[in-house]
Amino acid sequence: MRVFGFLTVYWRDMLRYFRFRTQLFSSLLQPALWLAFFGIAMAANFDRIMMGDTGALPGVPSVGYFTFMAAGVIAMNVLFTNLFGGFILLFDKNWGLMREMLASPMPRRDIIFGLCLSGVTKSSFQATVIIVIGLLLGVAFFVGKTAVEVAGSLVGIFAFIAVFAIGFLSLSTAIALVTESPEGFQGVTTLLTMPVFFASNALYPTDAFPEALQWLVAVNPLTYLVTGIRHFAIGDHFTAIGVEYLTTTGDIALAFGALLVFAVVTFALAWRTVERAVIT
Numbered sequence: 001m002r003v004f005g006f007l008t009v010y011w012r013d014m015l016r017y018f019r020f021r022t023q024l025f026s027s028l029l030q031p032a033l034w035l036a037f038f039g040i041a042m043a044a045n046f047d048r049i050m051m052g053d054t055g056a057l058p059g060v061p062s063v064g065y066f067t068f069m070a071a072g073v074i075a076m077n078v079l080f081t082n083l084f085g086g087f088i089l090l091f092d093k094n095w096g097l098m099r100e101m102l103a104s105p106m107p108r109r110d111i112i113f114g115l116c117l118s119g120v121t122k123s124s125f126q127a128t129v130i131i132v133i134g135l136l137l138g139v140a141f142f143v144g145k146t147a148v149e150v151a152g153s154l155v156g157i158f159a160f161i162a163v164f165a166i167g168f169l170s171l172s173t174a175i176a177l178v179t180e181s182p183e184g185f186q187g188v189t190t191l192l193t194m195p196v197f198f199a200s201n202a203l204y205p206t207d208a209f210p211e212a213l214q215w216l217v218a219v220n221p222l223t224y225l226v227t228g229i230r231h232f233a234i235g236d237h238f239t240a241i242g243v244e245y246l247t248t249t250g251d252i253a254l255a256f257g258a259l260l261v262f263a264v265v266t267f268a269l270a271w272r273t274v275e276r277a278v279i280t
């Protein structure tokens with residue numbers, strides 16, 4: 001029954017995702033528009049501001065802002081997908097479906113397992129689409145890599161995305177279970193979106209941030225996701241918009257470990273919340 005309930009929650013959420021065509025296309029169109037408009041426009045401005053001086057070092061590849069930002073767009077999409085992913089539980093609560101699930105023989109933790117797996121699946125699917133669109137638009141991912149190396153890089157990217165998705169979807173689930181209205185859920189998640197997204201390295205270097213923001217960047221899970229994506233998609237040593245980026249195996253292990261800790265903590269929070277939930 002436990003496995004059956006887990007798969008039922010997962011399959012139900014995936015069917016809803018693909019059947020609601022407006023939501024599906026908007027979730028894919030928004031990052032494409034970011035790349036096509038914001039990315040290209042900002043890349044042109046950065047090129048003009050830098051006046052050809054990108055801070056390139058001898059023997060170190062130099063990438064344009066468009067490629068630099070593309071990794072941030074992937075991370076942004078994963079963040080938004082999962083931070084708002086718990087909204088479906090409010091729908092279930094308002095329509096009485098949550099009461100039926102909690103009263104069924106299915107273990108309550110299966111709700112969390114199923115939703116987390118659907119979040120990982122949707123995030124991986126969306127990231128794949130964004131990577132393909134980015135490559136078509138001229139994003140310089142996987143340059144000089146063989147097919148086997150590209151496959152290994154994709155595995156690394158999707159591993160980072162999976163752990164990050166579990167962490168934020170678990171957090172979103174816990175928020176949805178303790179809020180009583182869609183407006184309350186929207187208010188909390190929207191409040192979290194700005195500091196998480198803008199206090200990260202998704203769109204720009206963070207080395208010039210004030211010290212207070214540096215601390216926020218250091219504990220921001222999105223920072224570690226973007227670091228992992230750039231490492232596997234661009235490389236472990238490159239320059240972009242005048243800044244040198246160098247990541248070692250230890251840095252990537254630390255980033256993945258930080259995301260893993262975040263996912264474990266928020267998953268435990270969601271588990272505790274659903275076990276204690278009372279729906280009237």
